[in-house]
Amino acid sequence: MHLIPRTMATQHPDNARVPEWAGGEVIAGEAEVEEAYLSYSMGIQEVMWDAEGKDVDTHVVRKLLTRYAWFFREHELGRDLLLTYRLPNPWLEGADRKVLSEVLESIPLSADVASAFYGRDSTPIFEVILPFTRSSRELMEIRLYYERAIAARGDLELLEGRRARDLVGDFRPRSIELIPLLEDFGSLVGAAGILEEYYSAVRPPHARVFLARSDPAMGHGMLAAVLAVKVALSRLYKLFDRHDLPVFPILGVGSLPFRGGLRPSSYARVLDEYRGVHTFTLQSAFRYDFPRWEVEGAISAINSSRPAPPELLEDWEEAALVSIAARCERAYLERVRPLARAVNRVADMLPKRRARKPHAGAFAYARSSGELELPRAIAFTGALYSMGIPPELLGISCLSSLREEDVDLLGGAYRHMREDLSWAAAHYDSEALGLAAETLGLDAELPRLVREDLEYLEGTLGIGAGPRDAESRRHSLLVRLFALSLGKERDEEARGYLLEAARERGSLG
Numbered sequence: 001m002h003l004i005p006r007t008m009a010t011q012h013p014d015n016a017r018v019p020e021w022a023g024g025e026v027i028a029g030e031a032e033v034e035e036a037y038l039s040y041s042m043g044i045q046e047v048m049w050d051a052e053g054k055d056v057d058t059h060v061v062r063k064l065l066t067r068y069a070w071f072f073r074e075h076e077l078g079r080d081l082l083l084t085y086r087l088p089n090p091w092l093e094g095a096d097r098k099v100l101s102e103v104l105e106s107i108p109l110s111a112d113v114a115s116a117f118y119g120r121d122s123t124p125i126f127e128v129i130l131p132f133t134r135s136s137r138e139l140m141e142i143r144l145y146y147e148r149a150i151a152a153r154g155d156l157e158l159l160e161g162r163r164a165r166d167l168v169g170d171f172r173p174r175s176i177e178l179i180p181l182l183e184d185f186g187s188l189v190g191a192a193g194i195l196e197e198y199y200s201a202v203r204p205p206h207a208r209v210f211l212a213r214s215d216p217a218m219g220h221g222m223l224a225a226v227l228a229v230k231v232a233l234s235r236l237y238k239l240f241d242r243h244d245l246p247v248f249p250i251l252g253v254g255s256l257p258f259r260g261g262l263r264p265s266s267y268a269r270v271l272d273e274y275r276g277v278h279t280f281t282l283q284s285a286f287r288y289d290f291p292r293w294e295v296e297g298a299i300s301a302i303n304s305s306r307p308a309p310p311e312l313l314e315d316w317e318e319a320a321l322v323s324i325a326a327r328c329e330r331a332y333l334e335r336v337r338p339l340a341r342a343v344n345r346v347a348d349m350l351p352k353r354r355a356r357k358p359h360a361g362a363f364a365y366a367r368s369s370g371e372l373e374l375p376r377a378i379a380f381t382g383a384l385y386s387m388g389i390p391p392e393l394l395g396i397s398c399l400s401s402l403r404e405e406d407v408d409l410l411g412g413a414y415r416h417m418r419e420d421l422s423w424a425a426a427h428y429d430s431e432a433l434g435l436a437a438e439t440l441g442l443d444a445e446l447p448r449l450v451r452e453d454l455e456y457l458e459g460t461l462g463i464g465a466g467p468r469d470a471e472s473r474r475h476s477l478l479v480r481l482f483a484l485s486l487g488k489e490r491d492e493e494a495r496g497y498l499l500e501a502a503r504e505r506g507s508l509g
Helices: 030-041 060-067 069-074 094-118 136-155 164-168 185-189 191-202 215-220 222-242 267-273 284-288 292-304 315-347 377-386 396-401 404-413 417-425 430-440 446-459 470-487 491-505
Strands: 007-009 046-050 082-086 127-130 177-182 210-212 250-252 279-282
Touching (some): 007 030, 030 046, 030 060, 030 069, 060 082, 060 094, 094 127, 094 136, 127 136, 136 164, 136 177, 136 191, 177 191, 185 191, 185 215, 185 315, 191 222, 210 222, 215 222, 215 315, 215 377, 222 315, 222 396, 222 404, 222 417, 267 279, 267 292, 284 292, 315 377, 315 396, 315 404, 315 430, 315 446, 377 470, 396 446, 430 446, 430 470
Parallel strands (some): 007 046, 007 279, 046 082, 082 127, 127 177, 210 250, 250 279
8 A cells, every 4th residue: 555644735825924935926837846846845745736726737747756856766756755636626617627637648647757767667646636526426437537538548549450559658557546525514424425336336445535624614614614524534434434445534724723723833733633534734824834843843743643543423423513513504604694795805905825716707716605705715714814803703602502412512522622712712803803894894783793702702611802922912913904004095005914914823814
């Protein structure tokens, strides 16, 4: 069995700071090739090469092996380190459907390049990630497309006695493994039903399943997202145990608690929270918004740690957590709806860190948040922090309606909830929110709803809302200055304060 990584670098654009080697505010093109090498050199074991919602360089393997030959002779791609494509989903990205083919076509070419480099058969890419996986049929179609339309091409007869492989060589690997990425609440809690048919039919040596933590939080609230992941992990381990198949879950986590809370200083808590997860994503903010020594120390510690045994829930516990999540989702959405217009306004002011495709229009990058028109999760989170109202707090008073046994069950399932809420609460600022309400015209109902959440946070959980240390006090000052500048229509000045606040909290969003 090849390496099963503990750490995966991704291209999620949540970094407030831009590394010097990027050559500009946006990391794109050749800089992303250098970034992949630098991620490996920091100790990260896997790089996700992203073709979803952005242009992708399909010659990345050739460029890595050519430019950094000394490094990759010591660390073989496909054995010691992994490079894994995230595909565009052809059912959702109509304009980019043939990018799927382009990306898959590059896999045999990468194998040829790597084999020539290492002087023996080498397969640097053999797994791909399918975002927004909704059914086993989708996984099977892409696998069969690769096997029949790409890998089997070598068998094509050209002239009498001559086949395509005689002209261009064999197409390897003959098959690829699909990593389903489950990105919304329904897909997470329904993971076992979605995947059982595929894994029953294919029977790979092991399974890697990617669970999102960020998009479900934006669509359903932080509490619902955490509980959905816990239910998904329990159901997946039960499914693969029935099929006697090892499973190695991947969890997509960002730096702020709303998107997962994985920072160099919090890795031990996150590993303890998500027991049963084998691979954790280290997004751009994790790598660039903290001191290099701290980042590399955390990477080394995660790599050397042993995955904690999964938490297997009883069926009734899974059902109860889904019910709690649904109740909390309703309270969260009740607060997000009156914020949506303001969130979109502030999100547009956040700097762009990747050359990604627009969220709307003919070449839109398909994301959905129910009936609400919202930006991507990173910008959504960053906008709310910039307005003084961390999204982790929205709807938290839903817990006041729970029965005592449900509260106990929640406490056991989300063991570090208090720490996550406490960190977020330190970045709440009532003055900034008041200024934002005046400038951006927030719904008059919102203050009452926020007050309910703060009363529960402080009165029941005993967590004070407001700055409590030097970092959160500086953040508070900066978001107030942002709101004041915005109110005076000094947009460039406002953007400066917004970015400085993001640097203080260690992530754009």
